[in-house]
Amino acid sequence: MLLSAEGLGYTARGDTGPHVVLDRVSVALDSGEIVDVTGPSGAGKTTLLRALARLLPDVTGSLALSGRPAAEFAPPEWRRRVTLLPQTTALMPGTVRDNLLLPWSLKVRSGDRPPPDGSLEQALHDVGLAEIALTRDASRLSVGQAARVALLRVVLAAPAVLLLDEPEANLDDESAAQVAVLTERFAASGGAVVRVRHQRGGVAASRTLHLAGGHLTEVVR
Amino acid sequence: MNELAGGVIEIGWPQLLLSTGFVVVVGILSIRLSLGLERDLAIATVRTFLQLIALGIVLRWVFGIDSPWLVIAILVLMMAAAAQTIVKRAPDAPPGILGSSMITMLLTGFTVTFAVTGLIVQVEPWYRAQYVIPIAGMVLGNSMNGIALSLERTFADLDARVGQVLALTALGATPWEAAGDSVRIAIRAGLIPTINAMAAAGIVFIPGMMTGQVLAGADPLEAAYYQIVVMLMVAAATAFGSVLAVLLAYRRRFTADGVYLEKGYRAGKP
Numbered sequence: 001m002l003l004s005a006e007g008l009g010y011t012a013r014g015d016t017g018p019h020v021v022l023d024r025v026s027v028a029l030d031s032g033e034i035v036d037v038t039g040p041s042g043a044g045k046t047t048l049l050r051a052l053a054r055l056l057p058d059v060t061g062s063l064a065l066s067g068r069p070a071a072e073f074a075p076p077e078w079r080r081r082v083t084l085l086p087q088t089t090a091l092m093p094g095t096v097r098d099n100l101l102l103p104w105s106l107k108v109r110s111g112d113r114p115p116p117d118g119s120l121e122q123a124l125h126d127v128g129l130a131e132i133a134l135t136r137d138a139s140r141l142s143v144g145q146a147a148r149v150a151l152l153r154v155v156l157a158a159p160a161v162l163l164l165d166e167p168e169a170n171l172d173d174e175s176a177a178q179v180a181v182l183t184e185r186f187a188a189s190g191g192a193v194v195r196v197r198h199q200r201g202g203v204a205a206s207r208t209l210h211l212a213g214g215h216l217t218e219v220v221r
Numbered sequence: 222m223n224e225l226a227g228g229v230i231e232i233g234w235p236q237l238l239l240s241t242g243f244v245v246v247v248g249i250l251s252i253r254l255s256l257g258l259e260r261d262l263a264i265a266t267v268r269t270f271l272q273l274i275a276l277g278i279v280l281r282w283v284f285g286i287d288s289p290w291l292v293i294a295i296l297v298l299m300m301a302a303a304a305q306t307i308v309k310r311a312p313d314a315p316p317g318i319l320g321s322s323m324i325t326m327l328l329t330g331f332t333v334t335f336a337v338t339g340l341i342v343q344v345e346p347w348y349r350a351q352y353v354i355p356i357a358g359m360v361l362g363n364s365m366n367g368i369a370l371s372l373e374r375t376f377a378d379l380d381a382r383v384g385q386v387l388a389l390t391a392l393g394a395t396p397w398e399a400a401g402d403s404v405r406i407a408i409r410a411g412l413i414p415t416i417n418a419m420a421a422a423g424i425v426f427i428p429g430m431m432t433g434q435v436l437a438g439a440d441p442l443e444a445a446y447y448q449i450v451v452m453l454m455v456a457a458a459t460a461f462g463s464v465l466a467v468l469l470a471y472r473r474r475f476t477a478d479g480v481y482l483e484k485g486y487r488a489g490k491p
Contacts, residue, residue, distance in 0.1 A: 090384030
């Protein structure tokens with residue numbers, strides 16, 4: 001078991017009082033798996049991803065990575081291994097290269113060697129961004145290009161688990177297909193992916209889970 | 222006019238009343254132009270009278286008593302008032318910054334004030350109220366503005382960069398790594414007015430303390446020396462104070478696990 005979550009609970013402060021978003025949700029992921037999470041909007045799909053990344057305040061329940069409980073990891077160490085790509089693309093001021101190398105500017109990766117330009121260019125090529133130079137200012141990317149750069153930023157950092165919050169939301173079909181291929185390649189190399197998405201073609205998930213009313217259920221096909 | 226030996230022309234009640242006349246003219250103007258300022262203007266005028274006369278009476282009393290404890294107590298009170306003002310001016314800051322603002326004002330206020338009175342002006346005895354209190358007043362009053370500005374900017378900028386902060390944290394950034402850009406921008410913003418004031422001093426305006434000393438009959442060059450000391454110490458106090466206040470406060474917007482508290486996750490007001 002790569003990632004396991006037991007009894008995740010989270011209550012949000014809603015407009016009309018407390019509102020249970022996650023009601024003892026449990027999920028387990030093996031390496032190589034791609035798990036899709038579906039559900040009505042507002043059901044808490046993003047909240048679930050944030051809980052798995054330890055980015056949710058006041059969440060209850062327990063998490064473990066490769067059998068080691070979350071408490072054994074400092075939060076930045078956990079997030080380095082279980083990395084969320086937020087739904088809203090947020091690139092930093094600077095060039096595309098600055099953004100792709102951002103993970104290596106952090107203390108949590110201070111011992112690692114950043115990938116060379118050749119790998120970065122290859123990665124851009126793989127998601128249909130071959131025409132984008134590494135020196136391009138990030139603010140001059142289109143919404144769809146920026147979304148793919150943000151995705152590459154987390155994929156290149158090679159976490160164990162990738163949490164993708166609607167990675168294809170701003171993409172045309174062709175770009176979405178490239179993202180799906182990248183996701184599949186990541187899983188094939190031993191990672192696991194949890195993906196929030198609205199139904200769309202492309203790479204099929206290993207499993208699909210449905211989140212509604214605070215409960216996560218397996219969708220049987 | 223009553224001219225004193227030192228060349229100071231005294232102001233009495235007739236002069237005070239005359240100056241109030243100008244404010245009355247402004248009040249009439251406000252009514253005629255429907256500016257709606259007359260009430261605030263009247264209150265502000267009354268407050269100016271009461272507060273400054275009270276200050277004069279208190280200072281006269283303090284100068285007469287000549288006690289180090291009294292001087293220290295007054296400084297602490299001034300610092301508490303400054304800390305309170307800072308908190309009020311940064312309404313978006315997380316709760317609980319009063320304590321860190323107080324620590325900031327105490328540390329920078331005492332350090333800079335006594336560095337000036339002890340090392341530069343060399344006041345004897347060290348607690349002489351006539352020097353210590355006005356100098357502390359200038360240090361606190363001016364640095365307070367910069368500190369409040371820095372704090373306000375820190376939290377405003379973090380909220381504006383909330384997407385970047387989340388993306389950074391998700392990649393394993395510590396709160397310092399996630400907030401660093403905002404902290405730097407905010408400290409710069411707090412210092413720029415002070416640096417501008419230093420650059421414009423003597424060309425665009427005659428600084429307040431120098432004006433006061435010249436009016437009180439001091440030699441303009443000597444007054445200039447004093448003013449240089451004051452401007453440099455205000456710059457130092459603003460810089461130290463802003464850095465300290467922001468470093469003590471920014472972490473409060475993150476949980477113990479280093480998660481930035483976005484608006485939806487904050488306790489109290491949504």
